[in-house]
Amino acid sequence: MGKPPREFLEYSSSELIEMLSEQQGMTFKVKKIDGQFIHTFCSGRLLSKIGLTPQEVTGKRLGDFYPAELAAYKESFYRDAWQGKEGIIYESEFHGVFYLVSLQPMRRLGGVVELIASCVDISELKTREQELRETKELLESLYESSVDGICIMDVGGKVIRINHAFEKIYGWPESELIGRQAPMIPAHLENRFDEICKHLHTQKAIHFETVRPRKDGKTIHVFLTLSPIKDENDAIIALTGITRDISERKKSEDFYRKADKLNAVGQLAAGLAHEIRNPLTSLRGFLQIMQSGRVNKKEYFDIMLSEIDRINSIVNEFLVIAKPVRTKFQKQDLIHILHSVITLLETQAALNNIEIRTKVEDGFPLVECSEMEIKQVFVNILKNAIEAMPCGGVIRIHARVQEGSVMIRIADEGVGISESQFPRLGEPFFTTKEKGTGLGLMMCYKIIGDHKGGININSVVNEGTTIDVILPA
Known part of the structure; x- marks a missing residue:
């Protein structure tokens, strides 16, 4: 060591004071002189944080640097400690800084001669406590x-x-x-x-x-x-x-479910009337022609029987609703089905001064489908084309093979469909015709969808409409 004991003690004391001044908290000592608590030492960074200096505290009473109310509050703890009470801890706040004080009495010869306090900055802790308190109050309010x-x-x-x-x-x-x-x-x-x-x-x-x-x-x-x-x-x-x-929501759902059922019944009834009306119209036209005695073609009897079978098939489809069955697809000659529909509607087209022209590409394959359902699609599309051409014209039908599919294109020269109406095409009861129901096109979409195919519609007002029916080959 090499230093005399006195010098060593002086060195250690100065080192301790320097260390206390650099601490994050604060340490102070108090003595009771002439009945007053006087601070004899104060050091630490917390002191400057609360806006005081050692000179403002050392040799002073609490009331000399704290407001009277705060000084009285802190002095009550000084009195308790001076009477020998151990383990005194209290919180204090000054200039927005919160700190925790631990006050300890120092005894000599059986009596208290000095108080030593150690202070720790708890401002951040108090901020977190406040945030937690506010969060708790918010959650409690929400709860x-x-x-x-x-x-x-x-x-x-x-x-x-x-x-x-x-x-x-x-x-x-x-x-x-x-x-x-x-x-x-x-x-x-x-x-x-x-x-x-x-x-x-x-x-x-x-x-x-x-x-x-x-x-x-x-x-x-x-x-x-x-x-x-x-x-x-x-x-x-x-x-x-x-x-x-969700009891009220369930009641509303039940109400709308019943309303949907009634709406579905209405759509089915309208669909039934719509789909049966087409073959009935054809039958009536053939009977009028035959009644006039102008024609007597045996092929008309076959077509009329076919239309009666179609009416029966439509009725059976509605009966299937009560007991659904899977539609049976078989390989069919789509062109033959198309020609039978053209023959069916030729008379109506002729009465409206409309010519139907057909072009079929070579190598057209058989297609797995339901003959009755595909016939229903062609009838609806061709009938719509005829009704869209009140001044006559030409309906062009082009059947061709695409990669992995076949396409039947039916193009008319009718009044066309406006762009604003396109999004609603296929909706039940939406129609561009004065006496239409909108169910025909809706059923076409459904039938072709069931066949894993698609329908594309393009139209220009006053120029005509083109409908592509695409089916897997």
């Missing part, structure tokens, strides 16, 4: 003001706490449910909370609808969400059950 019923349960499903909305939904007050099985949990899940907790370890929440009883015995439809409350080790320590009463 109590929520329109959804909230129930906090232990991992066994026993109620810990519920909010006011939960009481209102189920009718039980909180006092009657604490410690009991939560009433929103269905019976089949009451003994499966171990499974639920395991599931919630990997999932954020479980959602399901169920029907639960109220305290008054009435049943309500609820949408239930179960979510976990976890500790810092990711272990589930509780569960939250959020209940939303």
